[in-house]
Each structure stands twice: as C-alpha cells, then as structure tokens.
Amino acid sequence: MGVRVINPGLSTTVQDLGRPGYFHLGIPIGGAMDRLAMRAANLLVGNPEDAAGLEAVFVGPQLEFTADTVVAVTGADMPIKVDGEQKPGWTALEVRKGQVLSFDFLNKGARIYIAVAGGIDVPVALGSRSTYPIGALGGFKGRAIAAGDELPVGAAGGAKAGRSVPEALRRGPGRPTELRVLPGLYWHRIAESSQAGFFEDDWKVAPEADRMGYRFRGGRKLEFVEREQPFGAGSDPSNIVDSCYPYGSIQVPGGTEPIILHRDAVSGGGYFMIGTVISADMDLIGQMQPNTPTRFVQVTMEEAMKARADRARLLQDIRTALV
C-alpha cells in the first residue's frame, strides 16, 4: 500500500508529534504545527495519535492511492475532493485503489493534516518520522514531498469510514486571533510603556511565517531600558549573549517585528525575548495566514495552566467522540 504524489502542493511534509530530546544539539522537536488536528486525523482513521501523516500549507497536494484505504483530512478549511467529488473534512473517508484525493483553494486556516490508515511509514529518525529539511533529516528523504514520490503506508488497524469529529470540537483561530502570552525571559529589558503597548497594539502576521517561526508587523517599536551592553552580547540593545530559545518564545530583533518561534525553531541565538506564547495556543499559530489580525493577551502562569487543562479536555472530548 502506498500513496503516489501527483502534485505535492506548495510545501507538504511528513509530520508526526515530533522528535523531543535533541534541542540541546540544535535539532528541534518538529512535528505537526497543529498537534490537535494531527491527532484528530489519526484517531479518525484508527491510527495511534502519534502516527505520521502529511501536513500541507496553503495549497493541498494531489495524491493517488495504490490500494483501498481510509483517509481523513483535518485542520484548515480547504474543500476536499475524491475523484472530483466533494467530501467532508474532519471525517473518515473511504478511498478505492486508484482514486485521487485533491483540494480546492483554501478558505480558512493555513494547514491541513492528511492521515492514512496505517500511517505514512517512512523510516524513524531519532525517534520520529517528522521532516526536518534544514538537517535533511526524517520524513521522506529528509525533504518535502515531490511529484512522482511514492510514500509507503503501514499496516492499517480497524479503520472505519464515516466517523466525524463533532463540529463543536473543531477549533480554529478567531479573527482577530488572540494569542495568550506569559511575559518573561528578557521582559525587563523593555520600558513599561512598551510592555503595555505590546498588548494594546494591533498586529498582523507578516509574509515571513513558516514552520520555524511567525513574524508579526503593525505594532509600535519597543523602547529599551538603557544599559551598557554586557560583554559578548553585541551592540544592539535587542542583543543578548546568545541563549537558548524556548518554543513559542517571542524575540523582537531591533525592537520592531516580533517573531514567535514554532516547531522547527532554531534552538538559540542572540536576540532578547519578551515572553512566550502558552502551550495551549501553539496549535492556533499553525492555522494563521499572513495578514491575520492578531492581539497578544497577557496571562499569568495560573491562567496558562488552566488553558492547558482546557486544551487537554478538548482532546479528551475528541477521543471520547470517536470511540
């Protein structure tokens, strides 16, 4: 059983729930940017939640199946077709040998997740099948899929077509998108007026938004607390002695355009960070398109933990709905 790539889309990669444990060597966790959508797609086709599927950004691929199977597409709202016939999202779909899965233009969100019963069975690299293109590691030959590739699929276990994730449990980003942020790290480096301004201003996703990080524009330039730059930090007030970067951390080079690091983050560098997007909102970023209006909302650790519990409950509800 395999999947033949007729057209790869813009950038479609094999992803699972990531490769923890190697960030100290510069290899990021990777994996689906919208973890919840990836898990739901796997649950729909009877896979373990951490099975590998495909993540396609902005433009869907065109795929042919070499045997009868069950597939599911979750995440962004992008019309789904099997042999030209419209099919529902967030639903386990039966496809026959030789049929072609394709997509129309994206309506809402940014990334779709395609799960195939049995999972995409590329070799495991450092504990994961996720693609890390910079290191040519994992995925299909360490790169995005290309026309003519034939992706291996594992043995399916009890996939049933017809099941759906209830609509109330399909969460995408709102408009404007609110991203909750726990201030910290080098927050003390900016003036109080800028601390308040960051949360007051209207921001927009910039064109430079990918698996490594999302850049934002539109808010006021941050003012720094004056200091003599420490030895080894570099001369710009936004420079620090190179440190680690948390996933979700918000760096602001030169104080102008915030960048939120995502699943394929660089592991460290010399720009100060003002805080971190909480874990519960990381999936949402994966569904943001360039130009999406954005507000940053300040939260406490207690609120972050509550949001995390809410997110875990949502996943549990999806699991329960699909039993």
Place this chain on the structure above:
Amino acid sequence: MKNRYSFGGDEHLFVECDESMSLEAFFKSLSMTKAVKASGIRGITEICPANASFQIKFDPDVISPGDLLREVQAIEDAAERAEPVIGTRIIEIPVFYQDPWTHETLMRFRERHQDPKATDLEYAARINNYATVEDFIAAHSGAPWFVSMVGFVAGLPFMYQMVDRPRQLQVPKYLRPRTDTPKLTVGYGGCFSCIYSVRGAGGYQMFGITPMPIFDPEQKVSYLRDFMVFFRPGDIVKFKSVGREEYDQTVADVEAGRFAPAMRDVTFDLTEFQKGIDAYNAKLEGAIHGR
C-alpha cells in the same frame, strides 16, 4: 553571582547565570545542567546549556512549574559549593584558513560587509590590533576553545576561547546576513567562533574551512556512525592550521573512512586553570596526542 530564573511559557524554565559572557558563567551553566541531569527531577524532558544561561523543558502535567523552580534552585545552592571540575574531551580540529571556498563566498557578499575592500580575516585582524592576518590566525588557533553551546541549527558548535578577557577576539557579524555559507566554514561573530554544520544562510565572518564533517544525518562518516552530531556542550576544541595539501588528504581520508579525529578524555579544573591559563592550556593540548 546568583542565577536569574524566568519561565518560558508553561513548558520551559530559563536560567541566566550571568548577563555577560565569561568562562565562569559558562562553567556555571554547564555544571548546573550536569547537576540537573544527574538529579533526575521528574517531568524534565530536555536540558539545553547555552553560553551563560541554560534552559529546561518540562512537562507541567508531571511537575508543577513552582515545584520545578524550587528543585532547580536547590541544585544551584549545592552547585555553588561543589568543586569546579568537569570531565570532558579535547579534540583537535584541522582548519584550512584563507581557503578558496570561503574566499569565493565572501567576495560574492562584499556589499553586506563592514569593510568591502578587505577580506573577513584582514578586517578581523585589523580591528583586533594584529599586524598581519597570520598573527591573527596564530591567536585564533593558539589557545583552545570551550564548546559553549551546540545549536541554532543541527550540530553547530558555538565556541568561546579559553583566554582571559583582554585577549578575547571580538568581531561584529556581517551588516546584513549572507544567503550562503559553505558547509564546514569556521566562522566568527561577537566573541564566539563557530563551525557551520550545514550549508546555508549566515552572518558570521568567515575565516576558513575544516575538512572534518560534524553532522551527518545519513551516518556514513565513520566517526558519526554511532550518532549523527559530533559536538557536545563542554567539549574542548583546539584548532590546527593546515595547508591545502593536508586539507585535501583529510577530505580523502574522511571519504575512505580512514579519518579519526584526534581526541582524548580530559578533566577540566576551573580553579587550576585560573591559576595559570597558558600553562594549563599547554597541558590540555599535550593530552591530545598523548604527550
């Protein structure tokens, strides 16, 4: 100096040992990360040392952020009382300075450089008050370096030279980053040297190239068969200036699976080091070839 603790969202604890770079701050970061690892605190999933700070990734469903903070702070108190000694390894890295490949690349990006009329090495030598490029290379390859961080991208080592602050070399990054850097370029930015593990964008000044691969996702290079990344934080590196002939020979040896990096396990003692840096470094270097 006391550490500064801050949370990076609900999954990271960020610990700054010092705002400024120094061997003492790096050593504290390294020994604390070793102590945290040894402590086996539940819920910790990754420990990443950096130059003068470190980061712990944790699962807040297993340990609450508050409990983690208390446990790590307790380790700081113990670490301050411990002997500043670590076991590590010293590795000799051949470098072909002023090689044709980084030269070709730096010429392509001259308009992004502070001094378009000079090479990166000529510029670095001048602003660090060295009379000649050769003198500057002698300083760069003369004293060993601590790998103070591995990262940015896969397997890229940042290195801080084991000399006192007046002798630290400092060079700014390019005015605008290049879109290309040859694989295995030996670079320099701020007070850090690095080796580019893969080809790609970069802003560090380019001094030379090493024939020795340091990252191999296919694990075909003989000494990377066990693990695809060569460097670990805390490694000690000694650069050895080589010419074209030795460079070509080493490339061929790597290809043929004959090359093994010269390295030895050593103990590093910060107190002894501080008593006499040059003598201590000479002893460390002597260990590489078992002298």
